[in-house]
Amino acid sequence: MYWTADQLAVVDDALDAARAGVPTVLLVEGDAGMGKSSLLDELVDRAVGFVVATSDGVESSAVPIPYGVLHDWGIDIGDGTLGDDATARATSELIWALDRIGADQPVLWLLDDVQWADPESVAALRSLVRRLVGTPLLVALGRRTPSPGSPDVEDLVRPRSRQRRVRLQGLTVEDATRLVCSTHPHIGAAAAVELWRHTGGNPLYLSSLLDEFDSDELDGLQGELPAPRAFTAAVARKLARLSTRAGDILGATVVLSASWSAVPDVAVVADQAAPFEALQELVDADLVHVRLSGHLSVRPAHALVGAAVRQLMPLPPRRQLHRRAASVRSGAEALDHRVAAADGYDDVLAHEASRHAATLYAQGAHRQSAHYFRVARDLTQEPAARRALDLESRWSDVLSAHAGNADPMIDPSGPQDAAAASVAALHLVRDGDIVAATRRLDHLDDDALQRAAPITRYRIHLLTAYTRLVGGQSTARVVEALEALDRTEVRDPALATMESPTRGFVAARLDGDGGAIPTTLAQLPANPMDVPEPMLGLLGWRAVYRVHSLQVREAAGDLEAMIDRAIGRRDASPLQSQLALAQWYAGDWGSAGVAQGLSDNSPSKHWSPDIGGALLNSAWGRFDDADTQLREAAAAVRRAPWPEGRLQVMVARVARVHAAGRQPAEVATLAADYHDLAQMLEVVSAADGSIVLHAGLLAHWSGRPGVAHACADLMERALQPSRSHRALTLWLRGLLASRTPGAEAIDLLRSAADDHQQELPLYRAHMWADLGEALLPSSPSEAQQARRQALQIYQALGASPYEERLTRLVAPCGPELTSSPASASVYLPALTERERAVLALLTKGLSYQQIAGQLFVTRSAVAFHLSNLYAKFGVRSRHDLTAYVLANPAALRAS
Structure with a gap:
């Protein structure tokens, strides 16, 4: 094969980059037969010193086996990775x-x-290589173009500088002439050019013709050469020169599998007792490849060979081969062959395929279950059964993250089709269109629902409860749907992540911080590491409850334990956004930035709008970034306008306005957007400490003292207050009292600032600053002392906008108050996002393995980052680096 110098240079460059510790992706693209496989073989030959593992995608009507590629690479995933956490576990x-x-x-x-x-394998690869740094890995991919519906590999790595690409567009006339002359030295130049023109420069087509004809025949074919699409005819001519036994072995090889098959299995399918002579004929004709390692195996030499053989094979013998293949296979493979052998409708086989689909669905293998529901549909003739199976396949397609080209938005036969409505509603929910999903469900009448199967009624009622909740409807309407749900007495495990939070939020609305929720959470051990595995879901609820009730240190402990326990078993990214909130409130902003960077901000998740990034950027004074994140969060709650979601965005917006100095225009805009604040607060309780506090601040700023007092009363009535509740309530009451001159406001604000039990350092700084403002008219010296207290906390946190404003107001009293730590003589090198993450986890005492697990990188990548950190900070050990950062926490702040 002839490769250009530029193409080989790209291959060598990819190998050199991987050797140097840069995880790299090499993508080789081209039409069928353009030489992708040959160039990848050349890559393997040049990969001296590499540990090499290979796999091939298989063209087949059967659904690809999840993690089949990883299995070929010697990586055992097993059935336990099916489900929502599959990608994390595979990674x-x-x-x-x-x-x-x-x-x-x-x-x-x-x-x-x-x-x-x-x-699934491609998704795991994407999850891996996007995170890797400092790991000597090359992922080489061959892709046929065009390839609609194939896994997306365009964004496999970021940045794009780590991706190399070779596009194969066929041989040039010069390369083709050299190839022709090297195999047929006596052929004329005109015939060589004619061969190049007729094959379009396709190396495989050209090589096939050169193998098939001798020089005289090629010279004599001028004007009558086969066109490139005649590859099938070329395969047929090859087969005509071979024995019948060889043709039977090739047919059995192709039917049995497009990948490797054991030769004894091929012999049984071909009905050949002694297959080796026939097999050698095929090897000599370059129609099959044989693998000698392990059990003797065979496969078609190229995907085009398999396609050509399938086209040439009449249907009756092909079905007979599938029947024999079913006898040497088991499970799903045997089922696939029996389906291929079927010559008409078969209700027994349809029932078997449907049952297999249901088993896969229960395991969380939704893409595969959708395939087998469609197989069952096509095997049965009865219209109602066909429609039911079709809808089940579409439902599974919507649940699958890899739905391919399936269109779940079917046009139902009538407006009262409950199963079709459930599919359409689920699709709309997954797309984030809650309003349209609610409308679709509301158009379904009771008679249609009662005629539906119990599982369909369950899905309809749950989707109705979910969309009513996140769509902002009343609690009574949500409860109505949940009560109907309970009457179905069935469950769909695929919707557990939808049902659990729906019930949880309704319980919180009805019970607040009353007996039910605390009693339920009291079942858990105090130490989150002692929580049994079956109760981890409840631990997650305790963590979220603690975050929003401002028990932030306990919440961070719960979340960190859950993340640590999730390593290697489940996706912990949704927990990271809650951890970022807890750490932000607790003043651990470096760690919060790391958690925020690891969080999953999928738009399909409607529960907790992503506000962590906006809180961090506001406190750091990066208002443009904060505004961008707030616009995205606001857009999400417009699509799902449930009150709790809107109120969580309000929390971040209040923090943003406060950090910017409470500009009147910004306060007015925020107040107008939450003109219905009093009504919205009806769904929250004293347990929602974060929401209640910020709602009180907004009400105070916008001249609604009645609402603000109600918020203070609500916080004071909390049955399980956080250690910060007393100070926060006093602060809010002090701000309200400051509307009229007098000592009451000062006493309240002083009591709040002096409360050492509270755990929210940023808010304690606010209390000192507000105390200084209240003291200024009557006692300027005390006001200065209060402001200095606030400034010290702001400086330690790195709350730049507060620090800048307050520095101008505080009389100098020592050099520590004239500049922040970041602007003094402390050396703070610029860090990459991943270096900052490693550094934050290192200072928390995590091991290399724990750091690698949380960041989804290899231990060698952690070592790579640490070596860079040692060099940047000028230290030689982990101990020295940790001590330096603990003394200078601004090192963890994003630059």
């Missing part, structure tokens, strides 16, 4: 594999024909 397996096999050598993972690969 962990990839990381552990890299740590195991790549400790001393670079690693090459090669996947040819990625357009046919299972999307």
